[in-house]
Amino acid sequence: MQQAVNAPLDPTTLLDVPADDLVVERPLPAWKRLWNIAALRRGLVLVLLAGLWQATALYADNALMFPTFTDTAAAFVTGLRSGGLLSMTLTSLQTLLIGYAIGVALAAVLAGLAASSRFGDDVLTTLTAMFNPLPAIALLPLALLWFGLGLPSILFVLVHSVLWPLALNTASGFAAVSETLRMVGGNYGLTGWRYIVKIAIPAAFPAILTGLKIGWAFAWRTLIAAELVFGVASRSGGLGWFIFENKNELETASVFAGLATVVLIGLFVDIIIFRTIERHTVRKWGMQR
Secondary structure, X not given: OOEEEOOOOOOOHHHHOOHHHEEEOOOOOHHHHHHOOHHHHHHHHHHHHHHHHHHHHHHHOOOOOOXXXXXXXXXXXXXXXXXXXXXXHHHHHHHHHHHHHHHHHHHHHHHHHHHXXXXXXXXXXXXXXXXXXXXXXXHHHHHXXXXXXXXXXXXXXXXXXXXXXXXXXXXXHHHOXXXXXXXXXXXXXXOHHHXXXXXXXXXXXXXXXXXXXXXXXXXXXXXXXXXXXXXXXXXXXXXXXXXXXXXXXXXXHHHHHHHHHHHHHHHXXXXXXXXXXXXXXXXXXXXXX
């Protein structure tokens, strides 16, 4: 039988263990320990992409069409120092958070009704079949007609982009709750909203979290597209207007800096916020690898 040795051995004990049966656990090499750190691996991917970007731009040699990574980084720093890029980013994030919060609240109500009654399930199924395939940005002209050039128009399309995928994922998660958990809730007298809060939501949280991530991605890209259109009409706005304005002035490096800001915010939300939530919930509970 093999004997694993994790601590310093008494030399006299080695006399009783055949040399062929002795297994010594050695620490991993430094490069393997570093490779096991996910943040470093993802950082390496970003470095490789930046290098490919730089090489391609240098080969193309056309700063107006495709600026280098270093030129884009310089434009990004300049935009931050001037305050224009930062203020427009904060404007976009503020709008996004308001629309996202409204969409999450409405999705929770619809999914809760679907889980608590058959008629509520029929309502949600019908509405998602009607409106989920409809692109949110396609509703912007109608929103401008109804609400005018203002924040309500953008919030309208943001809520539409968040509401249906989140409600659909949440309802699917509720429907997948095991019969055993349903019976446990019934034995404790949990019905209606008490059953949803104490049984359905914890059991369906992986699906809910997926819906939150999808809703966030839809809302973020819808917001940038809406600000491109809205900024043209009102000559104001967030990151979308920053990108459009610099495009008109042929400041291509600043356009790429605005797009890079969109990407960096997306990476931050996915890697820092959602991964942290996953680590402290579904992975900790053993519901996800």
